[in-house]
Amino acid sequence: xxxxxxxxxxxxxxxxxxxxxxxxxxxxxxxxxxxxxxxxxxxxxxxxxxxxxxxxxxxxxxxxxxxxxxxxxxxxxxxxxxxxxxxxxxxxxxxxxxxxxxxxxxxxxxxxxxxxxxxxxxxxxxxxxxxxxxxxxxxxxxxxxxxxxxxxxxxxxxxxxxxxxxxxxxxxxxxxxxxxxxxxxxxxxxxxxxxxxxxxxxxxxxxxxxxxxxxxxxxxxxxxxxxxxxxxxxxxxxxxxxxxxxxxxxxxxxxxxxxxxxxxxxxxxxxxxxxxxxxxxxxxxxxxxxxxxxxxxxxxxxxxxxxxxxxxxxxxxxxxxxxxxxxxxxxxxxxxxxxxxxx
Amino acid sequence: xxxxxxxxxxxxxxxxxxxxxxxxxxxxxxxxxxxxxxxxxxxxxxxxxxxxxxxxxxxxxxxxxxxxxxxxxxxxxxxxxxxxxxxxxxxxxxxxxxxxxxxxxxxxxxxxxxxxxxxxxxxxxxxxxxxxxxxxxxxxxxxxxxxxxxxxxxxxxxxxxxxxxxxxxxxxxxxxxxxxxxxxxxxxxxxxxxxxxxxxxxxxxxxxxxxxxxxxxxxxxxxxxxxxxxxx
Numbered sequence: 001x002x003x004x005x006x007x008x009x010x011x012x013x014x015x016x017x018x019x020x021x022x023x024x025x026x027x028x029x030x031x032x033x034x035x036x037x038x039x040x041x042x043x044x045x046x047x048x049x050x051x052x053x054x055x056x057x058x059x060x061x062x063x064x065x066x067x068x069x070x071x072x073x074x075x076x077x078x079x080x081x082x083x084x085x086x087x088x089x090x091x092x093x094x095x096x097x098x099x100x101x102x103x104x105x106x107x108x109x110x111x112x113x114x115x116x117x118x119x120x121x122x123x124x125x126x127x128x129x130x131x132x133x134x135x136x137x138x139x140x141x142x143x144x145x146x147x148x149x150x151x152x153x154x155x156x157x158x159x160x161x162x163x164x165x166x167x168x169x170x171x172x173x174x175x176x177x178x179x180x181x182x183x184x185x186x187x188x189x190x191x192x193x194x195x196x197x198x199x200x201x202x203x204x205x206x207x208x209x210x211x212x213x214x215x216x217x218x219x220x221x222x223x224x225x226x227x228x229x230x231x232x233x234x235x236x237x238x239x240x241x242x243x244x245x246x247x248x249x250x251x252x253x254x255x256x257x258x259x260x261x262x263x264x265x266x267x268x269x270x271x272x273x274x275x276x277x278x279x280x281x282x283x284x285x286x287x288x289x290x291x292x293x294x295x296x297x298x299x300x301x302x303x304x305x306x307x308x309x310x311x312x313x314x315x316x317x318x319x320x321x322x323x324x325x326x327x328x329x330x331x332x333x334x335x336x337x338x339x340x341x342x343x
Numbered sequence: 344x345x346x347x348x349x350x351x352x353x354x355x356x357x358x359x360x361x362x363x364x365x366x367x368x369x370x371x372x373x374x375x376x377x378x379x380x381x382x383x384x385x386x387x388x389x390x391x392x393x394x395x396x397x398x399x400x401x402x403x404x405x406x407x408x409x410x411x412x413x414x415x416x417x418x419x420x421x422x423x424x425x426x427x428x429x430x431x432x433x434x435x436x437x438x439x440x441x442x443x444x445x446x447x448x449x450x451x452x453x454x455x456x457x458x459x460x461x462x463x464x465x466x467x468x469x470x471x472x473x474x475x476x477x478x479x480x481x482x483x484x485x486x487x488x489x490x491x492x493x494x495x496x497x498x499x500x501x502x503x504x505x506x507x508x509x510x511x512x513x514x515x516x517x518x519x520x521x522x523x524x525x526x527x528x529x530x531x532x533x534x535x536x537x538x539x540x541x542x543x544x545x546x547x548x549x550x551x552x553x554x555x556x557x558x559x560x561x562x563x564x565x566x567x568x569x570x571x572x573x574x575x
Binding site: 002011012013014022023025026028029030031032033034035036 | 448452455456459478481482483485486489492493509512513515516519520532535536538539542
């Protein structure tokens, strides 16, 4: 936009609304030397780091291989022999940052970043994300190699600095995943788990709103969830037993007494809506004494093909204390000690 | 061009009658059909006096003095005609000098916008990552052209009013904007910039629209027309 004789940026009108001076055409000419930043325009983006990407719009895979390959939906960075996450961080920070700028990643309004926490690129990717993001971090089991645990520690630590919601998921749970999707059928492992992520993507705004409300109450930015995918009343005795068992498959372990906020995503035929809503209220009253805030979204399943009472429930928890991830910080301390001893 | 019959012309050695002067392309030509009165011969005498943009004609009553040549005018009012014609010639020169940098700025700007669009559609980002910002050299070129325009306008400051300077700079700024807004289908800013340009040139919006009708295809011609409006 042009500038007036007193240097105020103004609209394409004769006189500056601030000082009444006319346009300074000579000074304004220098605007012609500025070009729009070379950037893709994305509303949403889903980034998979070290995880086979699920078919979602605007998804980007970031991984490591022997040969570099950089495309709009796939970034493969060259393997660094013997490289830890630190070497990848130092070597690729500038390059990946430039790619993110070109792709306009941080301009996307909604971002879901799904990371294999032990991938050495994960801490770097997290560090490059600015805001409006949900991090889904897949965590290693406690008995995995120390170096992996240290990388996972770095990934989680970087994500904690962002003050954006983190959804932690144990890898062992994903490997054991079995679910029945009414529009697909039985689904296993990572593929089955990723189908669940589509619900997060489709309901991003409401979910993100829940996370942000929870963070206002000084809760940890870590939001585990539990789920029943492909539940049917042929299996469960009644809706009460459904909610009794919803906490069985939690993405990480935590103490239920530390739960302060709850959010339920429910997908079911409309015949079950009332029962689920009623039971959810009772469940909150019965099981959680320190609830500050809870909400739910209901999505009617209209395309039922097999049985007419199949439902999916996904419950998110906002928690005040979490000790479950201590094994990562212990691993990190051990690695530090070993590095110091060798120095 | 101006052709003017004059009373007589006094050269360093001779006086001529039945003379005519013409002013064209920074030259004052003196053409006399009759022989010089003092020691003259029958030859036709042509004297070409070349002036530059800093030239200010000297008049002494009804006499125009060019170094050692004195031209006696028939009418004192011819002085105004001569001054006006010299001014017109200077503005014509300014037009020819300034046309090129304005045209170049617009072409560079359009080129830059097109490059951005092309790069955006590229699937392979590797090339993009290796290369320098593709618009950096274009930006530098535009900056140099802006300085060039300013230099030309300063050179003609004696013959150019502040309003005319502003109009030239305004055309240079608004024309690429109008092309860009047309290209991006930004109807709101397109309307505003057209209104601004029409006001700046002192013409009506339909009149401007008529000139701009083929704006994307004949930028050179459009600049020339607009400069004619400014320097008329």
